[in-house]
Amino acid sequence: MSAPDHAVDPVRSILVPTDGSDAARAALERALAIADREDAVVHLLTVMDTSDGPLSFGIxxxxxxxxxxxxxxxxxxxxxxxxxVEVTGAVRRGRPADEILSYADEHEIDQLVLGRTGRGAVTEALLGSTADRVVRTATVPVLVVPDATVGGD
Known part of the structure; x- marks a missing residue:
């Protein structure tokens, strides 16, 4: 059984998870350029990480x-x-990777565009737990965009 050929699938919707970091902003720029070319809608998603439990924050x-x-x-x-480009946004609560994947499924997203930060040797070697989980389990193509401010200095 062969893998699906995503290269021929049209890109009509792109999800960009964001935390406001330089890497997330670089991912958004890339997604906007793709969406402009493909006439796609960009969905921005930011997640309030509640993985430590709801009682870790006061109301x-x-x-x-x-x-x-x-x-x-x-x-x-x-x-x-x-x-x-049409841009829409949402705020969710939960584990970031779970919420990203759930949103992508619910909104029939065609492509994910994630920012990758490099905060050290371990993070450079690994994508980071959220990005890594999304890349490994997403059912649509994922583009990982590095933080332009990392490296090269």
């Missing part, structure tokens, strides 16, 4: 974190204005 902290994530999505959506 005021959760509301402030959620407001901060909403502001991030508004800022990133506004920064995409120079492209002729």
């Amino acid at each position: 005021a902290d959760v509301h402030e974190l959620e407001a901060s994530k909403e502001r991030l999505l508004e800022e990133l959506t506004a920064s995409a204005d120079r492209y002729d």
Whole structure:
């Protein structure tokens, strides 16, 4: 049995998980350029990591974190204005990799574009737990974009 040929599948929707980092911004730039060329919709997703349990945050902290994530999505959506691309955003709570994969499935995403940070030798060798899990378990193509500020200095 042969693997599916994703090279011929049209890209109509792209999911960009974001935490506001330089790597995530580089991924968004790449996704916007692809979406502009392919006439695709870009979905921005930011996840409030609750993997340590809901009691690790006070209610005021959760509301402030959620407001901060909403502001991030508004800022990133506004920064995409120079492209002729529809951009939508969502904030979710949960384990980041699980939420990314769930969102992609629910919204029938065609491609994921992730940022990769390099914070040291171990992180350089591994993608990072979230990116690694997404790459290993995604059912659609995943493009991993390195942080442009890492390396080369």
